[in-house]
């Protein structure tokens with residue numbers, strides 16, 4: 680049987696992408712899609728010979744147009760699953776139509792609490808004693824799709840944003856590969 684092909688979408692540092700590479704998942708990361716040309720995640724992909732499709736959304740007339748271009752790339756490469764890892768855009772109907780129930784995301788809070796940007800900071804500033812990490816399916820909303828897995832992370836009185844962020848990322852890097860492994864088996 681040929682290996683399952685997946686794509687990762689990321690816009691930033693790519694530490695979750697790196698965790699997937701390091702986890703030696705039973706699938707082939709066929710493409711990294713990055714909407715911020717030059718992001719650190721691109722370097723990580725190149726080091727491991729993962730093909731990259733970088734694009735500037737501004738170079739396309741519409742969201743539909745760039746999503747159509749992405750879908751063409753994915754279908755040419757026979758990609759079956761999409762894993763979002765710090766892709767900082769809402770997914771639109773074109774991608775959702777092509778990959779319904781085959782597209783998941785990781786978010787650094789216990790959804791439905793603290794969706795959107797700076798979820799770690801939102802929880803920290805709210806004085807929460809606990810936050811966490813969620814892996815969920817993508818729908819048209821902002822971090823609203825059905826939840827697949829969650830893990831909580833305590834917030835200690837002596838935490839700073841940095842210490843909390845570090846612990847959250849550690850949990851992300853374990854949880855995301857674990858969930859992916861279960862989903863694709």
Ligand code: GRF
Nearest residue numbers: 692693694695765785786787
């Ligand atoms: C992670 O915290 C992830 O949960 C969120 O964006 C961040 C991406 O970090 N969606 P990285 O680029 O994987 O380091």
